Amino acid sequence: MAMLAQGPYTRKDFNISGLKGISDTTIQVHLGLYAGYVANTNTLNERIRDLTQQGKIGSPDWAELTRRLGFEYDGMILHEYYFSQLKPGGTPMPTSGALVDHLNKSFGSVDAWQSDFKGVGGMRGVGWAILFQDPSTGWLSNHWITLHQDGVPAGYKPILILDVWEHAFLLDYKPAERPKYIQAFLDNVDWGVVEGRLLK
Ligand SMILES: [Fe+2]
Numbered sequence: 001m002a003m004l005a006q007g008p009y010t011r012k013d014f015n016i017s018g019l020k021g022i023s024d025t026t027i028q029v030h031l032g033l034y035a036g037y038v039a040n041t042n043t044l045n046e047r048i049r050d051l052t053q054q055g056k057i058g059s060p061d062w063a064e065l066t067r068r069l070g071f072e073y074d075g076m077i078l079h080e081y082y083f084s085q086l087k088p089g090g091t092p093m094p095t096s097g098a099l100v101d102h103l104n105k106s107f108g109s110v111d112a113w114q115s116d117f118k119g120v121g122g123m124r125g126v127g128w129a130i131l132f133q134d135p136s137t138g139w140l141s142n143h144w145i146t147l148h149q150d151g152v153p154a155g156y157k158p159i160l161i162l163d164v165w166e167h168a169f170l171l172d173y174k175p176a177e178r179p180k181y182i183q184a185f186l187d188n189v190d191w192g193v194v195e196g197r198l199l200k
Pocket residue numbers: 030033079163165167168
């Protein structure tokens with residue numbers, strides 16, 4: 001049996017505590033789930049490579065592992081976007097500049113964007129609400145992603161990422177209190193990080 005090599009991905013460190021309305025326990029549990037996505041991404045890469053080298057391309061094992069790649073990769077990547085934009089108490093949302101200009105152009109107003117974004121985050125079912133930017137036009141649009149890989153517009157840049165899987169808030173809020181969690185999330189956003197993600 002081939003030796004398993006160290007996978008290409010390393011878990012990133014996120015030093016997050018003292019968020020407003022999202023407990024440290026929730027963040028610690030959530031970071032543990034994120035670590036699982038990194039580990040699974042590495043394991044899938046290693047096992048697929050081994051099966052490929054053994055001439056088992058097309059086998060049921062190879063196919064099943066290959067089908068899981070998108071879920072694990074996007075689970076890893078989207079959580080990195082999620083955690084890296086959080087800061088205790090957040091920062092004031094800018095009132096001018098590139099982010100506001102893009103939101104005004106794409107949604108009519110910042111308030112209209114935020115209402116739509118909250119609405120997407122509050123949709124029934126678990127998933128993600130993500131503000132994406134189209135790299136070819138700069139246009140911003142809100143998207144609902146159920147499974148991590150399902151519904152992501154190819155090649156678009158994630159700008160603001162809201163995790164509304166229940167693990168993200170159920171230790172702090174009841175299932176029906178998701179709007180409170182969404183508001184807490186927005187209250188802890190570092191808008192400088194978000195604006196910095198915009199494509200130039
Ligand atoms: Fe999550």
